[in-house]
Amino acid sequence: MDSGSTAGRRAAIVPGLFGADPLEYGRAVADVARTDAELMHLDVMDGCFVPDISFGLKAVQSVRKAFGRRLDVHLQVERPQEHLDGLTRAGVDLVSVHAESTPHIARLLRDLESSGVAAGVVLNPGTPVSAVEEVAHLVEQVVVMAVNPGTSDFLDYTVGKIRRLRADLDARGLGHIRIAADGGVTAERVALLRDAGADRLIVASALFKDPAGVEPTYRSLCAAASGA
Template sequence: MNKIICPSMMCADFRSLEKEVLALDEANVDIYHIDIMDGHFVPNFGMGLQDFEYIREKTNKLVDVHLMIQNPSEYIDLFSEKGADIIYFHPETDMHPTRTIDRIRANGVKPGIAINPGTSVATVEPLLGLVDYVLIMTVNPGFAGQKYLDFVNEKIVELAKLRKERNFTILVDGAISREKIKELSILGVEGFILGTSALFGKEQDYKTIVNEIRQLPEV
């Protein structure tokens, strides 16, 4: 299975963001992952609109937006107009998630939902046939450097079974190390949001790291 590699740009070196994007482009990553937080839905502030615009301007690769915010529907048009290719939101933050999904798709953007560790598959199951991507949070969202929550694996297995009936791509986000990539690939995960556990802050260059990750065997 071809692994979808998505650098979590919250973990990039913002002192030299242009160099970071150029190096990641050269490493042939697949999707730039942009976390937008409001300090309410999660207890932190993530990247801002200007960060998104800058990265969007510097790459021709796909760029997604992960809206960890209240009332995400109010920002769909904004990020669509700014060039987002994929927009994730958390259904529990939205009174009318099906309407928000329709709005994302009407703007020519791929819709995705993000599922927190404490959110059950049953809660979001009615939406699975409406979205292109399902992002499974394997840590509680808001901060980098947390410990992987192993109980989420049961949710991954459950979603992999449901994917056979509906057409969506499964990605994971949170403490994704090389060992987790090998383990989760065999469970059916296709895409990996990579931060400090596997990509950023390492001695190797991004191209070497990404090539080695793509060649990791499934265990």
């Protein structure tokens, strides 16, 4: 993908289920299934790498049965290698691993490839773009955290980070690799992140907690992300 001019590019809206009311997760999955979203994002958190604890393997399996399109699992855990087999058996399509969570990120990405699962790598706000330089060719997406995991404060400087990453990937002939922005993505920030070079915008609270409802809000966000 040529990003010589990032203004006007399209970006996909990716619903992040963790933004829904925990008492309404089943309904939220059904709501997303009624949209044309190609991916749904699941945050798997262990209470150690980040303060929260979220979806475990049984929850992932249940979502897999209820949602017929691609599932994108974001591992926010220590010892991510211990989760790969279960997620592979559950039939997830894409697993993104934090570069900060393991000294063996290349091995984990290769293990995912061998299992037939697409791989991603995630960068915390304080982790430089150079951390993915040696493994970018192994992944479908690089996820740039726009908040510190476990918090909700959007960090403006991550927009420039996305822009630098997009330019670097394109310069290396890796323009096909998607950049996903995660954290604090709102309707007001969609165009900003899209024009910086993000191809995927992971939207959680701004989607599920909008009083308009999931389907109308999703359509509105898609319109903002279309670059039209």
